[in-house]
Amino acid sequence: MDIPSAHLFSIATGSSEPIYRQLVDQARRLIAGGQLAPGDAMPSVREVAHALAINPMTVSKAWGILEMEGVLTRRRGLGMTVAQAPPSGHGSAQRAQLLRPTLERAAFEARQLELDPDTVLALFTKIMKEMP
Template structure:
């Protein structure tokens, strides 16, 4: 497992990692007891500074989402289940941004919704590159 990092994105890399872990926990892709990739492995995979990954993991630890297990790394902590409202709250900012762009482009609601539906059912180009 590796995170999807977009260096050119306006969101700092450490925030990209933190947000992905939150989403993966909410969707049960990461469960309590699962380990995150090591700082070194993730930094090497993406050719980023290990301190960037370490900063993300430290934030997650401060939030109580992960626990540091001496000699083994970071493990997902036990938490309550994520409900629909928590998942919706995570998705809402991206949808607000997409809606704003659709309005700026003058797209109809039907066209924007159709495009979103297509995106939901189509694997992203990053999904195709997961075997790297």
């Protein structure tokens, strides 16, 4: 079982959303999208903190929240792993709900820039097609 890279995670420093919440949401999306599977080891607190240049306590708080929710489990000597049966569903509707906060922030910024919905949707579609 390979340990996923801490580089799966990123933070938006200018965001009003706390860093720990960004990490929690990203971990949920990675699990719901299948990039992190049940039983996979999570990158260590130290590794993520170093990769993102943030306080280790911030990462620890995020992992702790996910553990309390049953998304992650602590295994002695192995650190945190993805729970065998994560509580959130993996259906399309559940995955779309995980994306909603990100899209709401993007929509807010698009309104601030006075962009019309067609322009924003065309840009989003273009970006999606460019992704590997």
